[in-house]
Amino acid sequence: MGPVKVRISDVCYAVEGVEILKGVSATVGEGEVFSIVGPSGAGKSTLLRTINRLVEPTSGEIFLDGAPTGEMNPLELRRRVGMVFQLPALFGETVADAVLYGLRLMNRSADTGPLLESVGLDAALAGRNPQSLSVGQQQRVAIARSLALEPEVLLMDEPTSALDLAARQRIEDLIGDLSTRLNLTIVLVSHVLDQVERIANRVLLLLEGRSEGAWSKEEFFSDKTGERARRFIAGEL
């Protein structure tokens, strides 16, 4: 693991009396693909959202490059920490509008060609209506839209769950490529274990709002992680 990019320190989150996160700690190294796994309802998506402060932790803190994110301007934080969701949710009439959405909020613009090419799309798609693209292509546009802000960290919440197998593998290849080519730190929530095995460097297992630990991918998929992790991998949790 390289230098620490994101440090999650004893993060709790409760809403209407229900504890969703119960003191989660973890560190994410710069340039790695860090995967959060766990059964549904374990708190994966909520933990991911505390990193860009779409969800405010009830207690605990998250540090970006050593600085507490709770003291940062949330808008500036979210430009440094991008996010891709399960579904693309693209805005605007054209692919170019969709890609430039975040920049235009700051009255800035950019050339869409290189951005589209960096996610494996033809630059000529810029004038098309995003709804006319396949969901896999739309998800790439959503990734390009995040990259337009030149983030240091990219959060991905089940980014391939709405895609067919072929499109899923192309996005997985792209994630690996972004991490090595741009040295982008990626935090990936996924329930697809073979996806995690293909592209993650390290794995955090979340069970009922608690961290069971974080391991390198090789350790996680070996038998050295303990009973609970073994049972999760075997599909028993």
Add this chain to the structure above:
Amino acid sequence: MQDFGTVTSALLALSLVAGAVAISRYQRLDLERDIAVAVVRSFVQLAAVGYVIDIIVGLENLLYVVLLLAGMVAFASWTSAGRGEGVLRAFPVSAIAIGVAAASTLGILLALQIIPPTAQYLIPLGGMVVGNSMNAASLTLARIRDDVKARRLEIEASLALGATSRQAISPVLKAALQNAMTPLIDATKTTGIIFLPGAMAGMIIGGADPLEAVRLQIVVLYMLLGSVSVAAILVGLLSYRSFFTPRHQLRIASPES
């Protein structure tokens, strides 16, 4: 109200309602009870307000007019807040929106001397303004509440790209305002061609000069357009914040809950 002929004609008009009830029963629409409640309530409420207006017009004191209008605003806000159940501070938001809409439109009509400051004008026009503003406020509140839930992903995606709460909710606000204002805009566009508005129809039936009826109706339409816009926009701007924290986070819990 004391005219026996009027009461008789009201009772005769009730036979039309009997027809509606018969159709409801025949088609099993289950509307009989609602129709009955509506008939009784409207009769009692209109009779009561008729006496109240009669008394207030007789008092020739504008303070009572203002009190009556304030009562209307309070009742309208309560109704509208009920439609916006689940929205934080729905009652004060509706009360400010409907109150400002009514005060500003009636105030302009008075300041420009389009209508005289008498109970005879202020109460019926005020009632129309409050009623239409109430509808707009209810529609706006309910639509924003439903859309914030239904379009959660879009709003979060926008926030995640560095948008402020206001920027992230702007498509929801736009849809809610269009939804609240379109019926009145369409009615205004087609007025005179498809239907004659109630006030104008009433004046013509009552024997007033049709041109005078048209003059008042135009005033009414513009007044309603103005007040409905004010009410819908104020409700939108005052309520959207309650769905967010000051740190531009959606208040709707978390994806896991």
